Amino acid sequence: MQFYKERILNAAQLKRLSEHKYSCTSASILDAWLQPWWCWLVSKTPLWLAPNLITILGLIVNVVTTLILVWFSPDARQDPPRWACALCALGVFIYQSLDAIDGKQARRTGSQSPLGELFDHGCDSISTVFIALGACIAVKLGEYPTWMFFQCFCAMTLFYCAHWQAYVTGTLKMGRIDVTEAQYSIIAIHLVSATLGPSFWATQVGGGLEVRYSLALVAVGGAFLTVGALLASIVTGGVGKNGSTVAGTSILSPVIPFSLVVVPAFIIFQKSESNVYQHHPSLYIMAFGMVAAKVTNRLVVAHMTKSEMDYYDWSLLGPAMLFLNQYFNHALPEYYVLWLCTIWVCVDLIRYCGQICLEICGHLRIQLFRITSPPAAAANDEARVSDKSYLIHIGSCD
Numbered sequence: 001m002q003f004y005k006e007r008i009l010n011a012a013q014l015k016r017l018s019e020h021k022y023s024c025t026s027a028s029i030l031d032a033w034l035q036p037w038w039c040w041l042v043s044k045t046p047l048w049l050a051p052n053l054i055t056i057l058g059l060i061v062n063v064v065t066t067l068i069l070v071w072f073s074p075d076a077r078q079d080p081p082r083w084a085c086a087l088c089a090l091g092v093f094i095y096q097s098l099d100a101i102d103g104k105q106a107r108r109t110g111s112q113s114p115l116g117e118l119f120d121h122g123c124d125s126i127s128t129v130f131i132a133l134g135a136c137i138a139v140k141l142g143e144y145p146t147w148m149f150f151q152c153f154c155a156m157t158l159f160y161c162a163h164w165q166a167y168v169t170g171t172l173k174m175g176r177i178d179v180t181e182a183q184y185s186i187i188a189i190h191l192v193s194a195t196l197g198p199s200f201w202a203t204q205v206g207g208g209l210e211v212r213y214s215l216a217l218v219a220v221g222g223a224f225l226t227v228g229a230l231l232a233s234i235v236t237g238g239v240g241k242n243g244s245t246v247a248g249t250s251i252l253s254p255v256i257p258f259s260l261v262v263v264p265a266f267i268i269f270q271k272s273e274s275n276v277y278q279h280h281p282s283l284y285i286m287a288f289g290m291v292a293a294k295v296t297n298r299l300v301v302a303h304m305t306k307s308e309m310d311y312y313d314w315s316l317l318g319p320a321m322l323f324l325n326q327y328f329n330h331a332l333p334e335y336y337v338l339w340l341c342t343i344w345v346c347v348d349l350i351r352y353c354g355q356i357c358l359e360i361c362g363h364l365r366i367q368l369f370r371i372t373s374p375p376a377a378a379a380n381d382e383a384r385v386s387d388k389s390y391l392i393h394i395g396s397c398d
Contacts, residue, residue: 013305014363020304026174042101051106053369058098059123065091066130070282076142082194089190096183111371115360125296128159129289135186138193139201139212145278156292158226164254165230167303168238247306264319276334287342318345
């Protein structure tokens with residue numbers, strides 16, 4: 001495992017990437033209802049605005065509004081201001097809307113490319129962490145640390161499983177109740193907290209159960225649907241030779257890289273003498289969430305380049321810092337080591353994503369945040385934007 005490679009993707013991988021065709025199916029209930037809004041929004045978007053720029057702007061809004069919530073309640077036990085919950089709801093809404101139109105804008109301007117798919121899913125892997133964390137803070141789930149751990153890592157795992165299924169079948173499949181429904185449910189959670197206050201979720205109803213227990217039911221339901229679809233794909237076999245993945249590897253191989261994230265996260269959480277997770281849950285989840293995002297990004301790259309996925313990654317050095325510090329009887333305060341871990345994994349994730357994007361841009365001769373197609377082509381696509389059937393055809397799977 002080389003720390004720095006001059007090139008992450010070789011010539012054969014770049015060739016397969018350029019030949020990759022995006023395949024996605026969606027049966028989402030909300031997508032059909034939201035199509036008019038998305039169609040109107042993309043029709044008002046300037047033609048010069050690059051799709052990847054739309055994606056990154058949505059992610060920045062989502063991350064910033066969540067970090068405001070983290071600032072006021074880093075342990076997820078304090079009541080965050082109601083306006084911060086409302087702002088977070090707006091952040092998720094903006095992110096979801098922009099995420100839904102970036103593919104539409106790409107087709108509208110004739111700038112679609114495999115890089116757009118990778119960039120979109122890469123941003124989604126990061127936003128999943130912040131959306132889950134924001135929801136936990138809005139309902140003060142830090143009062144139940146183990147439950148908060150489960151909720152956040154459940155979201156990361158389900159996102160990973162969706163792309164694991166795509167790695168096996170070659171198609172990203174969205175069910176009747178999927179990511180759009182989850183995002184709007186979280187918007188509703190923030191709005192309830194903004195209206196009635198975060199303490200509302202501690203209200204006890206029938207049998208002494210708190211209202212926030214409904215989150216656990218939603219998480220379990222989502223896990224049942226997503227994991228069930230993945231298991232069905234595994235049982236029926238992949239699209240590769242002898243029922244393998246698109247890369248010809250074992251359909252079970254993706255379980256190893258993600259296990260190297262989740263298992264250490266749980267062990268370190270349980271073995272900590274200073275209760276570093278209980279005292280700093282937001283920081284802990286962001287640290288391991290960025291490692292999960294890096295591993296998910298590598299899975300997406302493996303899918304699009306039809307390549308084998310490496311089991312080990314330098315981002316795992318971050319969790320290793322915490323593990324070794326515990327092994328040597330807390331030679332350093334765990335809180336400082338956790339910060340060091342967070343900085344390391346964030347820098348490593350940014351470095352990896354940046355290098356991957358630059359390599360693909362160089363190969364495809366495009367720019368990351370600028371549309372390079374001729375103006376005439378863009379004008380022709382603008383004429384098509386009035387065709388509603390065309391806009392609906394390129395739905396939220398984009």
